[in-house]
Amino acid sequence: MRIKDGGVGLGYNLISINAINTHKEITPVFSKAYSYQMGTFSSNNKIKKAIRDVADKLDGKGCWVIDRGGDNSILKGFLTTGVPSFILRLKRNTQLHYKGEALKVRQIVKRVNFIIEQRVVKIKKTKHRYKPIHWQL
Numbered sequence: 600m601r602i603k604d605g606g607v608g609l610g611y612n613l614i615s616i617n618a619i620n621t622h623k624e625i626t627p628v629f630s631k632a633y634s635y636q637m638g639t640f641s642s643n644n645k646i647k648k649a650i651r652d653v654a655d656k657l658d659g660k661g662c663w664v665i666d667r668g669g670d671n672s673i674l675k676g677f678l679t680t681g682v683p684s685f686i687l688r689l690k691r692n693t694q695l696h697y698k699g700e701a702l703k704v705r706q707i708v709k710r711v712n713f714i715i716e717q718r719v720v721k722i723k724k725t726k727h728r729y730k731p732i733h734w735q736l
């Protein structure tokens with residue numbers, strides 16, 4: 600997440616880690632803003648340090664859920680070796696190995712027979728439109 604006050608410059612990036620318990624209650628456990636203008640060289644290193652700091656206190660419990668910003672080779676390598684369980688939201692053009700082939704995520708999605716149906720609410724000004732969406736994953 601990027602934080603800007605409307606001024607000139609790059610703004611600040613925000614690392615936010617929340618815990619969700621079995622009662623679906625959300626508790627913030629880590630939050631830190633950093634800036635490239637203030638000497639940060641690598642957001643990957645900041646993210647890895649935040650995960651390590653929190654993971655050390657959790658004793659290997661939990662599952663890390665990371666948005667598309669974590670879909671890069673450095674963080675994927677760290678996650679696959681540094682945490683016991685994680686879910687990573689992939690970009691559509693990320694390449695993975697599927698049944699012996701190197702394919703982009705969008706190609707794999709078309710081959711896997713797994714259907715989920717969700718109701719999505721699209722709000723435009725004063726209109727609410729409901730439509731079922733079928734995901735082929």
